[in-house]
Amino acid sequence: MEPDANLTPGKTAHYPKTRARRVAASSLPPHGVTVRDRHKQVMDMRDSVVEAIPIPGILVDRNGRIRESNAAARRLFSDQINGRHYVAALRQPSILDALEQALAAGETTSAQFLAADERGDVAFEATCTPVGDTGHVLACFEDRTAMEEAGQMRRDFVANVSHELRTPLTALLGFIETLRGTAREDAEVRERFLGIMAREASRMNRLVADLLSLSRVEAEERLQPTDPVLLSAVVQSVVSALGPLADEHDVQMTTAGLDVDLTVPGDADQLAQVATNLIENAIKHSGPGAAVGVSVQSTDAHPMIQGDAALLLVSDTGVGIDSLHVPRLTERFYRIDSHRSREIGGTGLGLAIVKHIVNRHRGRLRIESEVGMGSSFLVVLPRGETRSGHENPHELS
Numbered sequence: 001m002e003p004d005a006n007l008t009p010g011k012t013a014h015y016p017k018t019r020a021r022r023v024a025a026s027s028l029p030p031h032g033v034t035v036r037d038r039h040k041q042v043m044d045m046r047d048s049v050v051e052a053i054p055i056p057g058i059l060v061d062r063n064g065r066i067r068e069s070n071a072a073a074r075r076l077f078s079d080q081i082n083g084r085h086y087v088a089a090l091r092q093p094s095i096l097d098a099l100e101q102a103l104a105a106g107e108t109t110s111a112q113f114l115a116a117d118e119r120g121d122v123a124f125e126a127t128c129t130p131v132g133d134t135g136h137v138l139a140c141f142e143d144r145t146a147m148e149e150a151g152q153m154r155r156d157f158v159a160n161v162s163h164e165l166r167t168p169l170t171a172l173l174g175f176i177e178t179l180r181g182t183a184r185e186d187a188e189v190r191e192r193f194l195g196i197m198a199r200e201a202s203r204m205n206r207l208v209a210d211l212l213s214l215s216r217v218e219a220e221e222r223l224q225p226t227d228p229v230l231l232s233a234v235v236q237s238v239v240s241a242l243g244p245l246a247d248e249h250d251v252q253m254t255t256a257g258l259d260v261d262l263t264v265p266g267d268a269d270q271l272a273q274v275a276t277n278l279i280e281n282a283i284k285h286s287g288p289g290a291a292v293g294v295s296v297q298s299t300d301a302h303p304m305i306q307g308d309a310a311l312l313l314v315s316d317t318g319v320g321i322d323s324l325h326v327p328r329l330t331e332r333f334y335r336i337d338s339h340r341s342r343e344i345g346g347t348g349l350g351l352a353i354v355k356h357i358v359n360r361h362r363g364r365l366r367i368e369s370e371v372g373m374g375s376s377f378l379v380v381l382p383r384g385e386t387r388s389g390h391e392n393p394h395e396l397s
């Protein structure tokens, strides 16, 4: 703590004569408390107030020297900033301007301050507030990184959605134009174009449905579902429903464990969606001639959730995925070959939805893949307690 030049202990304070002197006398420290004690109390208090600010904070005196700083500020700048001039300690022009103006004009000012820590770049909003009429200015640094990132994510998301919708919309508008003009009288061309238009429109439909489903799952993510769900039966019905798609793509599907009852606490519709998205991916992205295996199995004390688990494994012998892409697959709109995926109607939301549903169930998703060797998607769900405590949901009314 640096001593304040105006309050140096032992110095006699100068008071204007007469009335001011009387006021000063009436506010003299109580008997036995020296000016030095009083000064120390004020300094300690100033120290504690700055220290109590929950974000980095520094107090700058009218000469521009840093009088106080809290631990958060010393971590941000340096252990030795107390006593230094703010120009030397802070260095970034925008914050220097803001402090200079606050000191000179006695106005509250703010500025951006950029720093870096082990997480990467950190963006602060610094507010410089004059402290009463002391001539001091308190500068506090609020970490806005999370907010800036959230803003960036929102902008990216809107840009992605617009882009995804614009592609089929542009195609639709183009075909409408052609059908009104040159293709008007050609029944064969008309039929072909209407087919493409139907496909593009259903792409948009699917995209909107996926977005709605994603936002619903995200909204409920904190609420862990507890209804008993017969996972094996849910997966079996998804496999049956996707049989025709597998035939269409010339993919051989095999199953294991679906005839053994296995119940988990969950949301049946969402678990069906997890199975659908994973199996659909295996069928669509593997390539013709691939084999897809779907299995459900119970296991005790699974290390990934540190408890008893139900496992859903969807594996394929398809094209596989480069390890470069694996960590990013569950990001919204992430597709390895976006052109190919779009050709087969993909929007890149399937695995993002899977991840959120699995999170909501307090489960884990593990993706393993090798180019040319196929991929496996393992969902580990806690077997935990179901709300009713019934082991067999068929017993429920």
Ligand SMILES: Nc1ncnc2c1ncn2[C@@H]1O[C@H](COP(=O)(O)OP(=O)(O)OP(=O)(O)O)[C@@H](O)[C@H]1O
Pocket: 210, 277, 281, 282, 283, 285, 286, 316, 318, 319, 320, 321, 329, 334, 335, 336, 337, 341, 345, 346, 347, 348, 349, 350, 351, 352, 375
């Ligand atoms: N089994 C798989 N084999 C190879 N690549 C896969 C497999 N599953 C997913 N992928 C890759 O991961 C990407 C993301 O999958 P995701 O399910 O999120 O999107 P999508 O299938 O392209 O579209 P959507 O599921 O929204 O219709 C896919 O575009 C594909 O490139």
Ligand SMILES: [Mg+2]
Pocket: 277, 280, 281, 346, 348, 349, 350, 351
């Ligand atoms: Mg998919």
